Amino acid sequence: MSVNADAAILFQLQQFDLTLGKHRVLHNINLTVRQGEKIAIIGPSGAGKSSLLEVLYRQQPQQIALCPQQGGLVDMLSVYNNIFMGGLERHSSVYNLLNLIRSFNTPRAEIQQLCNELGLEDKLWHSPDRLSGGQRQRVAVGRALYRQQPVFLGDEPVSALDPLQAENILQLLINRHNTLLISLHNRRLALAHFDRVLALRAGELVYDGPAAALTSNDLDAFYAS
Numbered sequence: 001m002s003v004n005a006d007a008a009i010l011f012q013l014q015q016f017d018l019t020l021g022k023h024r025v026l027h028n029i030n031l032t033v034r035q036g037e038k039i040a041i042i043g044p045s046g047a048g049k050s051s052l053l054e055v056l057y058r059q060q061p062q063q064i065a066l067c068p069q070q071g072g073l074v075d076m077l078s079v080y081n082n083i084f085m086g087g088l089e090r091h092s093s094v095y096n097l098l099n100l101i102r103s104f105n106t107p108r109a110e111i112q113q114l115c116n117e118l119g120l121e122d123k124l125w126h127s128p129d130r131l132s133g134g135q136r137q138r139v140a141v142g143r144a145l146y147r148q149q150p151v152f153l154g155d156e157p158v159s160a161l162d163p164l165q166a167e168n169i170l171q172l173l174i175n176r177h178n179t180l181l182i183s184l185h186n187r188r189l190a191l192a193h194f195d196r197v198l199a200l201r202a203g204e205l206v207y208d209g210p211a212a213a214l215t216s217n218d219l220d221a222f223y224a225s
């Protein structure tokens with residue numbers, strides 16, 4: 001999991017501030033992310049993790065698979081169609097419309113395979129509002145995977161899963177993307193799966209360094225009040 005210092009820069013922020021309303025959400029962020037990096041973003045609730053991910057997403061949405069914290073699922077559509085939404089840009093509007101009425105064989109096979117990998121094999125034609133929180137989260141992950149982009153930005157994408165599932169889904173995301181930035185509160189996952197850790201506190205980047213240099217106790221300290 002070594003990082004190539006010559007790899008192309010994907011994201012860069014210099015002395016970056018973000019103010020929303022009267023609230024200073026991010027302050028003096030200096031950050032460079034290169035292709036191939038696997039980065040965990042940690043920090044207490046309200047520290048600015050989602051805001052940072054959104055800022056990075058806006059830099060180049062076309063090559064990013066985004067998995068937002070709310071999931072953005074449409075309950076009126078099946079799991080199949082919710083996942084298919086991740087691939088809308090690969091097809092014409094006519095194809096997308098016809099697929100909504102009656103699914104085409106190719107995307108149906110692709111999405112069935114994806115559902116098998118996500119443990120949703122029998123849920124393809126269910127509505128998301130009939131699923132558990134963890135199942136809904138896996139549908140949102142499926143949609144992001146179906147974007148088939150090289151960069152994954154995830155806002156706590158495995159927070160509702162049991163430990164074994166969280167481990168498996170995280171590994172799936174890592175296998176399918178070259179570069180990942182994922183916010184998460186699970187210390188073990190952050191240290192086991194990522195090269196680099198960003199710790200945010202009250203909108204400021206208080207740690208940016210290798211995961212290998214940190215212990216679980218170090219991570220706890222970033223959450224201490």
Ligand SMILES: Nc1ncnc2c1ncn2[C@@H]1O[C@H](COP(=O)(O)OP(=O)(O)OP(=O)(O)O)[C@@H](O)[C@H]1O
Nearest residue numbers: 020021023025043044045046047048049050051052
């Ligand atoms: N649209 C907004 N207007 C004003 N303040 C906002 C807005 N969006 C977020 N904030 C504030 O910005 C801060 C950072 O929010 P953010 O959602 O980025 O934190 P977070 O670290 O992702 O939190 P969590 O772990 O709870 O998801 C919070 O104090 C929040 O109240």
